[in-house]
């Protein structure tokens with residue numbers, strides 16, 4: 524049994540090695556020839572799984588993507604060929620929320636505002652957006668949610684239309700999948716008209732899919748009026764993204780919002796469980812077997828810090844979004860945009876999630892406990908710590 528796995532899938536041998544022979548290839552090199560004699564294929568988001576890839580894959584019976592997004596997979600084509608499909612819903616949602624909070628705290632520092640004074644709009648309130656709303660609300664931040672498919676299913680209460688959200692919010696966060704057809708298409712959800720409606724000073728953050736924003740219209744607004752701020756993790760035409768838009772974005776990262784080790788390993792493990800089920804074999808490897816101890820596991824706060832400063836410090840102890848911005852800037856200058864973009868992703872440094880950091884609070888810092896817990900850290904008052 525040959526299992527062809529993207530080289531950027533961590534713990535592939537530990538998981539899939541017990542199910543068959545694991546062969547690894549960079550995701551962009553997985554083509555029809557490579558899958559010809561594969562029985563199972565495990566990808567991430569950069570491998571397009573479509574008729575062209577499947578044309579010679581007569582043995583292929585299982586395709587799994589260790590990602591949340593599935594827009595790179597033609598699921599109808601898989602069904603047509605009788606191939607079982609699995610994805611990894613929610614696997615890296617916590618990491619994306621960490622990225623959003625870290626980015627907003629960084630912008631707040633640079634631009635001289637407080638997150639607590641901003642109203643945040645979340646477009647797409649699924650695994651990522653729902654968790655983001657939960658953490659923002661726990662931080663006492665005023666939020667609005669727009670999710671028409673959910674509003675249709677669950678009732679309109681708690682949701683607003685996109686136009687109302689744009690009108691009322693200082694920060695607009697996109698967490699929608701890329702959907703090109705049907706009643707709730709998201710391709711260019713923020714189109715030229717919506718982008719023109721953004722009030723001066725608005726922050727637009729996209730950690731969904733690049734195609735959910737009209738990049739050309741956003742570039743024109745940033746280059747022309749220059750009165751809004753963009754935080755972009757996802758782009759149209761990755762990895763050969765628009766270099767001018769990249770330069771105009773206040774925070775520009777190479778599609779790494781979800782790239783915590785925890786998120787990637789959850790993704791591998793979810794697909795491993797599905798492949799085991801497909802083969803009728805027990806999944807003997809547990810997620811706990813795969814996750815190492817975090818490099819920074821404990822921080823002590825003594826007091827004397829303003830609340831958002833404390834949050835920023837804790838966020839950066841886990842993941843500093845400025846590092847990812849700087850590395851894309853550096854590598855794109857050095858190797859060109861497409862190669863630099865992929866190089867940053869392939870050599871992405873070890874990153875854990877907020878939930879792996881225990882923050883010990885002493886003296887006056889004890890008052891920060893609800894805030895730090897709300898942001899997703901483990902807060903412990905001095906004296907509560909396990910030995």
Ligand SMILES: NC(=O)c1ccc[n+]([C@@H]2O[C@H](COP(=O)([O-])OP(=O)(O)OC[C@H]3O[C@@H](n4cnc5c(N)ncnc54)[C@H](O)[C@@H]3O)[C@@H](O)[C@H]2O)c1
Nearest residue numbers: 592647648649650651670672698699700707730731780781
């Ligand atoms: N940048 C990254 O690293 C990264 C990481 C994870 C996920 N993603 C992207 O984020 C997307 C969302 O992830 P998720 O786990 O929350 O997915 P999800 O499926 O749990 O939630 C998506 C939500 O978007 C809503 N939605 C669909 N169409 C909409 C529309 N037209 N307007 C508003 N809302 C709409 C859905 O109803 C759903 O609630 C993924 O599909 C993926 O493309 C990116």
Ligand SMILES: O=C(O)[C@H](O)[C@H](O)COP(=O)(O)O
Nearest residue numbers: 567568569590591592781782
């Ligand atoms: O959809 C997802 O899960 C994310 O976009 C994920 O971070 C993609 O990871 P990649 O395949 O780009 O490594």
